[in-house]
Amino acid sequence: MTLAETDHAEFARRWAEWHEAHERNRADPHGFLAITSLRWLTPEPTRFDDAPGVWSSTPEGVVVELAEGEELSVDGDPVHGHHRFAELDERGGVFASSGQLVIEVARRGGHDILRPRDPGHRLVTEYPGxxxxxxxxxxxxxxxxxxxxxxxxxxxxxxxxxxxxxxxxxxxxxxxxxxxxxxxxxxxxxxxxxxxxxxxxxxxxxxxxxxxxxxxxxxxxxxxxxxxxxxxxxxxxxxxxxxxxxxxxxxxxRLPVAVEAGERLPAGRGGAA
Known part of the structure; x- marks a missing residue:
């Protein structure tokens, strides 16, 4: 093997390690592929079909009202009834859990959002790479x-x-x-x-x-x-x-040239803008 071939092989090996790390992160049971919905919270208390509790966005933070028999775990502590999450920073978020379900409470573009994550969601279980x-x-x-x-x-x-x-x-x-x-x-x-x-x-x-x-x-x-x-x-x-x-x-x-390198279009996501 020539020096150039050796260098190329080492370059490819380091790249493969990088790509495999990204793939492991994507395949995480509670990663972004596990998200089942994106809920934009409002002052009106609302119940969703993929998360326990009734949720609302208030000036003091996100509030959840849990019915009898419903429970969340926040920072490892059990939560029942009324719970107010601390005010969130932009692009910040916290996670609560309920059984296998993980619920992301976050702030994006000045809006409070809710994103349940289910490890059984098909994007996780059927992820092809x-x-x-x-x-x-x-x-x-x-x-x-x-x-x-x-x-x-x-x-x-x-x-x-x-x-x-x-x-x-x-x-x-x-x-x-x-x-x-x-x-x-x-x-x-x-x-x-x-x-x-x-x-x-x-x-x-x-x-x-x-x-x-x-x-x-x-x-x-x-x-x-x-x-x-x-x-x-x-x-x-x-x-x-x-x-x-x-x-x-x-x-x-917006580069005017074709950068034919890196990750390509995921399967099933189409090519149209």
Whole structure:
């Protein structure tokens, strides 16, 4: 095996580990594939057919009224009758449980929501895995982080009509692709100092999910250098379930070239925007 072949094999091995970790997370019995509904809570107390209790959104927080014989577990403690959840931060949430059911109480776009999660839901039990492009080192593009003079507040749309998400963008990543300099506005990533890009490209709605793909980028080095590895582009929950509130990319993150790398359109989800 030549040095180039060895390097490619090692690159593919590391990519496979990354993809397998994403697949394990998606197959979690109480992950986003287990969501059975998306409920927008209002001040009107409402009972739903896939969660115990009567739920409402109040100025003091989400309230549930449990009938006799109904019980929730919140932070490991049993809850009966009236319970008020602490006020939630935007994009924050807490989980309660009832038997095998886990109930997500969260806040999205300024609205309180309820999302029950059932490990018996067919999206979990019948999950076939996510198709991908074969990993290619050429799609790992060297680039640099270009910070804004000051972080900018960026408002983007969502897969839910009328909903908006607000993020803080510290800057852009710049790289060469298809003979031109490209830039993506980035947000803060999950890892400390890391970056996150939401983008579409010419494959979106054809071989990849129409609304968006996501790409995590490791923290820049002291000179601002980064690697934009499109092989690690991954689907957001909205690619799999209609009960997600995923953000859309900023307008400037719509790449005019086909990025044939990373995760592809999940089976049965269609290619139309």
């Amino acid at each position: 996510t198709p991908t492009y074969d990993p290619e080192p050429a799609w790992a593009r060297p680039g640099r982080f270009v910070p804004f003079d000051a972080p900018r507040t960026v408002t983007v749309g969502a897969v839910v009509e009328g909903l908006e998400h607000v993020y803080e963008a510290p800057g852009q990543v710049e790289f060469e692709l298809a003979g031109a300099t490209r830039r993506l506005t980035v947000f803060g990533g999950a890892a400390r100092g890391g970056l996150l890009a939401l983008f579409t490209d010419a494959t979106s709605g054809v071989t990849t999910y129409a609304a968006s793909r996501s790409l995590s980028i490791a923290p820049p080095d002291a000179a601002g250098a980064v690697t934009v590895d499109f092989n690690r582009s991954f689907n957001l929950p909205c690619a799999y379930t209609d009960f997600a509130t995923c953000p859309l990319p900023p307008r400037e993150n």
